[in-house]
Amino acid sequence: MKRVIYLNLLVLIILLTACTSRTKIEKPNIIVILVDDMGYSDLGCTGSEIETPNLDKMASEGVLFTNFYNASRCCPTRASILTGQYQWDAGMGHMDYTRSTIPEYQGYLNKQSVTIAEVLKDNGYQTFMSGKWHVGHEQRDWWPDRRGFEQFYGTPAGGGIYFYPSKFYDRPVFWNGEQQHPDSTWYSTDAFTDYSIDYIKNRREKDKPFFMYLAYIAPHFPLQAKKEDIEKYRETYKVGYDVIRKARFEKQKKMGIVHDDLPASEPVYPDWDSVENKDVEAMEMAVYAAMVDCLDQNIGKLFNSLKEESIDENTVVMFLSDNGACQTAWNKTPDAELGSRNCNAGYGIWYNVSNTPYRMRKSQEHEGGNITPLIMRWPAGLDKKGEYIREHAHITDIMPACLELAGADYPKTYNGQELDKPDGKSFLPLLSGQEQDDSRAFFWEHEGNTAVRVGDWKLVSLHKKDWELYNLADDPYELNDLVAQYPDKAEKLLGKYQDWANKHGVQAWPLKKKK
Known part of the structure; x- marks a missing residue:
């Protein structure tokens, strides 16, 4: 009986070792x-x-x-x-x-x-x-x-x-x-x-x-x-x-x-x-x-x-x-x-x-x-x-x-x-x-160039230039600025951008020394 138990344990150990090795290899x-x-x-x-x-x-x-x-x-x-x-x-x-x-x-x-x-x-x-x-x-x-x-x-x-x-x-x-x-x-x-x-x-x-x-x-x-x-x-x-x-x-x-x-x-x-x-x-x-x-x-x-x-x-x-x-x-x-x-x-x-x-x-x-x-x-x-x-x-x-x-x-x-x-x-x-997720927001800023995208909508601007608004589903190359047509949409995206920028410590450009 002891010999059977020993053999079963040995087989189990071998199987567990093989599974462990396989897991390592399969990563x-x-x-x-x-x-x-x-x-x-x-x-x-x-x-x-x-x-x-x-x-x-x-x-x-x-x-x-x-x-x-x-x-x-x-x-x-x-x-x-x-x-x-x-x-x-x-x-x-x-x-x-x-x-x-x-x-x-x-x-x-x-x-x-x-x-x-x-x-x-x-x-x-x-x-x-x-x-x-x-x-x-x-x-x-x-x-x-x-x-x-x-x-x-x-x-x-x-x-x-x-x-x-x-x-x-x-x-x-x-x-x-x-x-x-x-x-x-x-x-x-x-x-x-x-x-x-x-x-x-x-x-x-x-x-x-x-x-x-x-x-x-x-x-x-x-x-x-x-x-x-x-x-x-x-x-x-x-x-x-x-x-x-x-x-x-x-x-x-x-x-x-x-x-x-x-x-x-x-x-x-x-x-x-x-x-x-x-x-x-x-x-x-x-x-x-x-x-x-x-x-x-x-x-x-x-x-x-x-x-x-x-x-x-x-x-x-x-x-x-x-x-x-x-x-x-x-x-x-x-x-x-x-x-x-x-x-x-x-x-x-x-x-x-x-x-x-x-x-x-x-x-x-x-x-x-x-x-x-x-x-x-x-x-x-x-x-x-x-x-x-x-x-x-x-x-x-x-x-x-x-x-x-x-x-x-x-x-x-x-x-x-x-x-x-x-x-x-x-x-x-x-x-x-x-x-x-259409509600997921993506954000960008570099040297004052800024953007936020939520769903198909993207609000973007060049440094010290006006904001532009695009629907990327219809206008993926950003040719038709809709900011005047959808001011509420632009304002909502701008609010998201500002909240995000404050949270992540984004500074105005050019960068000023911290007082």
């Missing part, structure tokens, strides 16, 4: 890929002529959120991704170079917020980051490997670095706290990917899930790309702004990304015939396209590594941009070859093409500044393949979604510090057909 790996200053239409799957087969395949094998919002600028978006909070609650109300005694504008992640990496690390996940941090770099305690990431390769400071060393931007590169000195063949897009692949293949414990945050600098200015990538696009943009923008919009309509019965917003670029330096203008966009193309090549290498490790089926990968396209138009090195390591230029008015069919751009709160496509792929967990998720969601929703994927709860305290609840909520229910 998905999670990779969040963030790119910098990419416009809405810069991918093939969102209308572009730029070759992005790997991201297009990712969208066809997963889902594409067509109405996903970011925070319209690099530092604020990063703070919200990492913490699930509006940026003010995390201490990043403006940029990391903002040094203010106002807590909401201190310029680095505060200890009242907890990062995805910190929470997932406490819930059995390994954590790794590669790329641009940009939410506090001046003190060592602000770096990613002090905020939950067990390993980190990249630059704690901002963007702008492609070839090393940069002649224009002071961006030291570190590997686990030790400064690196790459050779002349180094290119940041490739390097960030290579270290990520090395982690996947050689540095992780393969019986535990991992969380990876891969934050590229591309395609942020300056225009610097590899010659072989530039050559692919050398002739492409000589047809001018309008031909490319119209072609993108037509492609978007055929794909069902945008309404097929509404005109795009009015272009802001000049007639191509009036442009004096056509070859220069065309080459600027060619270099930009090469930078996006290189990004896509690296996404392909990353996916290949997941497949080689037999973990691609149960790895959740999300891809998005930190803001809309950037209008930086200067060329501080007019004598340098466009695209070379000696080039410090932006692509200027081409931003209006990148943001097809939306108005405005980075730092502004019209759709062109704060809307991004978000691609999500997870073969083992997503029934939908190649579908569009048209419900709107927000950058603060990424952390709650990651925690739900990992089966982790948001903590009430961390390291003895009481935490506020996250502002975002998981967008995973939207994947199963649930509609966004």
